[in-house]
Amino acid sequence: MIKMILAEDQAMLNSALTAILNLEDDLEVVGSYESGIVAWEQIQKQVPDIALLDIEMPQMTGLQIAQKINDEHLSTKSIILTTFANKSYFEQAVAAEVAGYLLKDSSSDDLISAIHQIMAGKVLYAPELVQSVLSGIANPLTVQEQNVLAGIAAGWTTAEISQKLFLSNGTVRNYISAILSKLAAKNRIEAVHVAQTQGWL
Structure with a gap:
């Protein structure tokens, strides 16, 4: 059973999310709170598997809770649920090592799938949010990552990229994994x- 605490200050959304998640056989919302400070107190006491956190809440934001979970080395995985494609928020979420940064208007099926993937060890950031935040900022790719991506754009296979850039196949695969992660692709x-859209290639 995956135990969760929900922190969401909009009462209607709080109730709806709690009801939807509790319908799943392997999910249980063990507490839902409209106050960030109360949610944090309960997270410390119960140490749930997942903390579903709104960003803007009274007394303590979801980002502050996520940072405290990280600072205290709790086993709880933080998932930010937000409507905000805000560069500062996103940077704070990454710094707090959140396991998920997802849109509130995602379907319930997508949220449930994300929870299961995160429990399996994945880190999920909504591509729409990441690409919006990335817009207008510096190219996050290293020179070698750009070279590898240029090879992909040219239609080269991993083996061809490896041969042309004098890299091992494993190194090329590592570069590709880093590229996909940085670009949320x-x-x-x-x-x-x-x-190409950002002008980085």
Whole structure:
């Protein structure tokens, strides 16, 4: 059973999310709170598997809770649920090592799927949010990552990229994994599209 605490100051959304999540056989909301400070107190007491956190709440924000969870080395995984594509918020979430940064208007099925993936060890950031935040900021890719992505854009295979850039296949795969993560891309084609759209390729 995956135990969760929900911190959301909009009462209607709080109740709706709690009801939806509790319908799942392997999910249980063990507490839902409209105050950030109360949610943090309960997280310390119960140490749930997941903390679903709104950003803007009274007394303590979801980002502050996520940072405290990280600072205290709790086993709880933080998931930020937000409507804000805000660069500062996103940077704070990454610094707090949140496991998920998701949109509130995602479907309940997407949220439930995300919870299961995060419990399996994945880190999930909504691509729409990441790309919005990335817009207008410096290229996050290193020179070698750009070279690898240029090879992908040219239609080269991993083996061809390896040969042309004098890298091992494993190193190329590591670069590709880093590129997908930095650009919040699901696959190589999407990574090329994001980089070209931003003028980084």
